[in-house]
Amino acid sequence: MKKLLLAVAMCTTFASQAEIVEPMYIDNALGVDSKLDYTLLKEMGPWDDRNYQLTKKDISVLPFDDQKLSNVPIFFKIQYRKAHPETGKFYPRSLYQNFIGNYGGQLVDGVWHKEGLGRGAFQLIPMGKQPFQTM
Numbered sequence: 001m002k003k004l005l006l007a008v009a010m011c012t013t014f015a016s017q018a019e020i021v022e023p024m025y026i027d028n029a030l031g032v033d034s035k036l037d038y039t040l041l042k043e044m045g046p047w048d049d050r051n052y053q054l055t056k057k058d059i060s061v062l063p064f065d066d067q068k069l070s071n072v073p074i075f076f077k078i079q080y081r082k083a084h085p086e087t088g089k090f091y092p093r094s095l096y097q098n099f100i101g102n103y104g105g106q107l108v109d110g111v112w113h114k115e116g117l118g119r120g121a122f123q124l125i126p127m128g129k130q131p132f133q134t135m
Contacts, residue, residue, distance in 0.1 A: 020046045020070065020071065020106075021046075021047075021106055021108045021111075021113050022047065022108070023042075023047045023049075023108050023109055024109050026038050026039045026041075026042060026047065030052045031051075031052045031054070032052065032053055032054075032055060033054070033055040033056055035056055036054065036055060036056050036059065038051060038052065038054075041054070041059075041074050044062075044066070044068065044074050045068060045069055045070070045072060045073055045074050045077065046070065046071060046072070046073050046106060047073070047106075047108060048073035048074075048075060048076075048106050048107055048108065049107045049108060049109070049110065050073065050075045050076075050103075050107055051073060051074055051075050053075065054074065054075055054078065058078050059074075059078070061078050061081045061082060062074075062077065062078060062081065063089070065089070067089065067090055067091055069091065069095065069096070071096050071099075072091070072095050072096055072099050073099070073106065076095075076098075076099045076102075076103070077091065077095075080095060080098070100115050
């Protein structure tokens with residue numbers, strides 16, 4: 001029974017992770033800071049078009065040995081650190097869920113890749129109808 005529960009937990013953990021979408025091209029001219037090479041931000045985490053709003057001053061909020069998260073873009077990690085300066089070396093486990101709750105997914109090449117509730121995963125039930133037939 002324990003092995004079954006462990007297997008189910010592992011499957012749901014991996015199934016809930018976002019699919020990382022790679023950009024076609026990162027254009028430094030779209031960024032607000034001409035001194036920052038935006039192509040290097042891709043090495044720090046998944047790309048998101050909202051990274052273009054970052055400046056070198058924003059990047060300095062991150063520690064030198066910042067924890068790399070495969071599913072949370074840099075702009076959100078910076079927002080989190082600004083709001084929670086007491087954050088140590090590691091981010092909370094709920095950071096990805098916070099990102100999805102606030103932004104709904106990655107914005108890459110102008111396309112919003114919705115995750116979680118943003119996917120429209122719930123069936124809409126018209127007013128006056130019962131979701132389940134009861135006897």
